[in-house]
Amino acid sequence: MPLRITLDELERKRRVERDAVLPLDCCAGLLGGGWTAMGEGFPVHVDVRRASQVVEATVRVQGRFAFACSRCAEPLELVADLTFEHRFMRPGSLDAGDLTPEEAAFNADPELSEHDDVAIDLQGLCVEYLLLELPYAPGCPDASTGECARWNEPWQPWDPPPEADDDPDSPWSALRDVDLEKS
Numbered sequence: 001m002p003l004r005i006t007l008d009e010l011e012r013k014r015r016v017e018r019d020a021v022l023p024l025d026c027c028a029g030l031l032g033g034g035w036t037a038m039g040e041g042f043p044v045h046v047d048v049r050r051a052s053q054v055v056e057a058t059v060r061v062q063g064r065f066a067f068a069c070s071r072c073a074e075p076l077e078l079v080a081d082l083t084f085e086h087r088f089m090r091p092g093s094l095d096a097g098d099l100t101p102e103e104a105a106f107n108a109d110p111e112l113s114e115h116d117d118v119a120i121d122l123q124g125l126c127v128e129y130l131l132l133e134l135p136y137a138p139g140c141p142d143a144s145t146g147e148c149a150r151w152n153e154p155w156q157p158w159d160p161p162p163e164a165d166d167d168p169d170s171p172w173s174a175l176r177d178v179d180l181e182k183s
């Protein structure tokens with residue numbers, strides 16, 4: 001639990017910075033759509049401050065993922081490097097009816113949750129934010145020059161091959177002798 005930071009430690013130091021490498025398997029079972037985590041792990045840097053009743057965390061997390069282009073199947077890699085902010089409040093403060101105006105403002109913020117009065121753990125958030133970086137149908141980054149380019153040729157009307165219905169066993173073959181001009 002390298003990204004678990006106790007409130008006691010925060011109380012003493014006011015600010016805790018920590019570096020860690022999350023194991024690749026922390027997102028096992030969560031990756032969909034042909035994504036595969038690559039490398040030695042996910043490097044993380046956290047900077048956590050305690051300000052009155054609120055714990056504020058700034059987190060940078062990086063990851064490398066392999067995927068196949070959803071159009072041309074070319075094997076590719078995506079490098080994610082993102083920074084997010086998250087705030088933690090005391091347990092019960094998000095559903096209490098007697099919020100201060102400041103707390104009420106926080107309440108509207110999706111980047112806010114409650115801690116358990118003992119510690120905060122940022123690992124789950126790192127995984128969540130990484131997964132949000134992965135597009136549903138990933139493709140070549142530059143579809144005009146990558147392997148995808150050949151899919152981008154100007155559209156040509158399709159002419160069926162003239163012999164397509166020449167199969168004498170086809171139930172439709174008799175239609176060839178119907179003279180539409182006469183009827």
Ligand SMILES: [Zn+2]
Binds near residue numbers: 070071074140147148
């Ligand atoms: Zn492609």
